[in-house]
Amino acid sequence: xxxxxxxxxxxxxxxxxxxxxxxxxxxxxxxxxxxxxxxxxxxxxxxxxxxxxxxxxxxxxxxxxxxxxxxxxxxxxxxxxxxxxxxxxxxxxxxxxxxxxxxxxxxxxxxxxxxxxxxxxxxxxxxxxxxxxxxxxxxxxxxxxxxxxxxxxxxxxxxxxxxxxxxxxxxxxxxxxxxxxxxxxxxxxxxxxxxxxxxxxxx
Amino acid sequence: xxxxxxxxxxxxxxxxxxxxxxxxxxxxxxxxxxxxxxxxxxxxxxxxxxxxxxxxxxxxxxxxxxxxxxxxxxxxxxxxxxxxxxxxxxxxxxxxxxxxxxxxxxxxxxxxxxxxxxxxxxxxxxxxxxxxxxxxxxxxxxxxxxxxxxxxxxxxxxxxxxxxxxxxxxxxxxxxxxxxxxxxxxxxxxxxxxxxxxxxxxxxxxxxxxxxxxxxxxxxxxxxxxxxxxxxxxxxxxxxxxxxxxxxxxxxxxxxxxxxxxxxxxx
Numbered sequence: 001x002x003x004x005x006x007x008x009x010x011x012x013x014x015x016x017x018x019x020x021x022x023x024x025x026x027x028x029x030x031x032x033x034x035x036x037x038x039x040x041x042x043x044x045x046x047x048x049x050x051x052x053x054x055x056x057x058x059x060x061x062x063x064x065x066x067x068x069x070x071x072x073x074x075x076x077x078x079x080x081x082x083x084x085x086x087x088x089x090x091x092x093x094x095x096x097x098x099x100x101x102x103x104x105x106x107x108x109x110x111x112x113x114x115x116x117x118x119x120x121x122x123x124x125x126x127x128x129x130x131x132x133x134x135x136x137x138x139x140x141x142x143x144x145x146x147x148x149x150x151x152x153x154x155x156x157x158x159x160x161x162x163x164x165x166x167x168x169x170x171x172x173x174x175x176x177x178x179x180x181x182x183x184x185x186x187x188x189x190x191x192x193x194x195x196x197x198x199x200x201x202x203x
Numbered sequence: 204x205x206x207x208x209x210x211x212x213x214x215x216x217x218x219x220x221x222x223x224x225x226x227x228x229x230x231x232x233x234x235x236x237x238x239x240x241x242x243x244x245x246x247x248x249x250x251x252x253x254x255x256x257x258x259x260x261x262x263x264x265x266x267x268x269x270x271x272x273x274x275x276x277x278x279x280x281x282x283x284x285x286x287x288x289x290x291x292x293x294x295x296x297x298x299x300x301x302x303x304x305x306x307x308x309x310x311x312x313x314x315x316x317x318x319x320x321x322x323x324x325x326x327x328x329x330x331x332x333x334x335x336x337x338x339x340x341x342x343x344x345x346x347x348x349x350x351x352x353x354x355x356x357x358x359x360x361x362x363x364x365x366x367x368x369x370x371x372x373x374x375x376x377x378x379x380x381x382x383x384x385x386x387x388x389x390x391x392x393x394x395x396x397x398x399x400x401x402x403x404x405x406x407x408x409x410x411x412x413x414x415x416x417x418x419x420x421x422x423x424x425x426x427x428x429x430x431x432x433x434x435x436x437x438x439x440x441x442x443x444x445x446x447x448x449x450x451x452x453x454x455x456x457x458x459x460x461x462x463x464x465x466x467x468x469x470x
Contacts, residue, residue: 022223032440038240038293041228103443108429110444116427167425172408173237173337 001186006074017078021085024052025092042100049093052165057159058183065190080136083155087133090126118168125161128154156191159184204366206279206299211356214355215283216452220363221437225369229436231288232389233337234323234330235370237327241332242273242370249329249390251374260320260396263311270374274360277301281364282357282378287419289383291433291444297377299361304352312348312396319351320344320401321377322393338404344388345401345415346379349460355380358391381453383417384386418461419451423470 031037060082067075102109112119141148167177232242259265283297326343327333333340359378367373373388379386385405405413421431432444
């Protein structure tokens with residue numbers, strides 16, 4: 001693709017991806033306003049924002065494999081945007097828990113984080129996302145240099161924590177968390193430099 | 204279909220009932236899927252007529268009883284009960300039903316009958332959720348004999364004055380209002396008097412998370428979440444949670460059943 005065509009693609013694509021990523025939140029708000037959110041709106045909001053955090057994390061992690069498989073280098077230009085939206089939904093997820101579920105009852109919240117392993121790992125995943133979101137700017141990328149790459153590899157660990165958080169929370173039906181886990185395993189396996197010619201450091 | 208000649212009950216709560224819409228759509232009934240709205244979508248495949256319940260075990264006159272005999276042979280009452288799910292949400296449900304003890308007496312339990320075991324229908328054709336081994340089918344539950352004979356314990360045949368919707372456990376389900384909802388087994392086809400504590404599905408699957416007794420108890424947390432408070436269905440986004448009461452607020456009537464028992468151990 002010529003450079004100018006790539007630029008057009010990215011210029012048009014970015015606002016489009018932006019709107020697409022906002023759509024799940026828009027849909028949830030619409031259901032709240034129209035009162036079609038169901039019998040337990042708090043549960044629905046917490047589950048939906050959690051689902052979208054995980055989905056966007058996996059989509060973000062799929063950019064590099066997709067780029068390498070298709071040779072479409074421009075795909076990388078969407079990665080930061082997707083990653084930041086994963087963080088955005090994680091913020092919504094945490095806010096819904098702190099506010100609508102716990103009503104800022106800090107004693108109960110701290111007890112949850114300390115005593116309930118699935119909340120411990122979920123909270124850890126959120127905390128670890130913060131430095132990645134903060135250092136996602138061009139300025140920080142430049143300032144951190146080679147260390148930026150190392151820091152942002154933490155996202156692999158965060159995604160694992162996210163899947164474990166989901167797996168430990170379900171009561172009996174583990175189909176969905178296992179599905180997320182299998183997809184994540186595939187995306188991580190792709191990054192293992194076991195093939196010749198893949199020594200260049202995929203990130 | 205409306206149930207005629209309903210008798211009100213002094214055992215009913217005067218708290219406002221949860222809407223029919225929420226009661227009949229927000230269900231845990233894994234036989235029809237594990238998501239809350241699955242049962243109301245999928246449960247129309249359940250055939251509730253003809254329906255017979257086999258009663259056997261430690262009793263003098265084992266036998267079968269059909270649903271029509273159950274509906275006409277026992278005085279149906281309206282019982283408005285609080286329902287507290289182990290997942291920390293609650294509803295108020297205007298059940299229609301009759302004391303379980305009335306039915307059990309007919310089969311003359313012997314002195315060896317110390318427990319009552321219940322079983323849900325097992326038929327993956329009618330219950331598509333049973334095609335996956337999410338739980339160890341058929342669903343089983345059990346009560347101690349004194350719990351089963353307690354006047355608060357009912358077999359429900361309806362809600363909101365009408366026959367039970369399939370997704371709520373038609374045509375016949377247990378309701379034990381001081382225990383977590385999973386004890387109140389749905390679509391019962393078998394009742395058995397036993398000498399030993401019978402197996403209960405969730406208890407067998409995760410003994411550290413779901414006890415055999417499963418009495419509502421704010422002092423004993425589920426390992427993965429607190430049981431101190433619960434959300435009331437239908438109160439909306441900003442209502443917050445309410446304090447959970449011991450035995451779901453029925454302590455005056457039932458606490459004596461457990462006197463001398465360590466409720467942390469027998470949770």
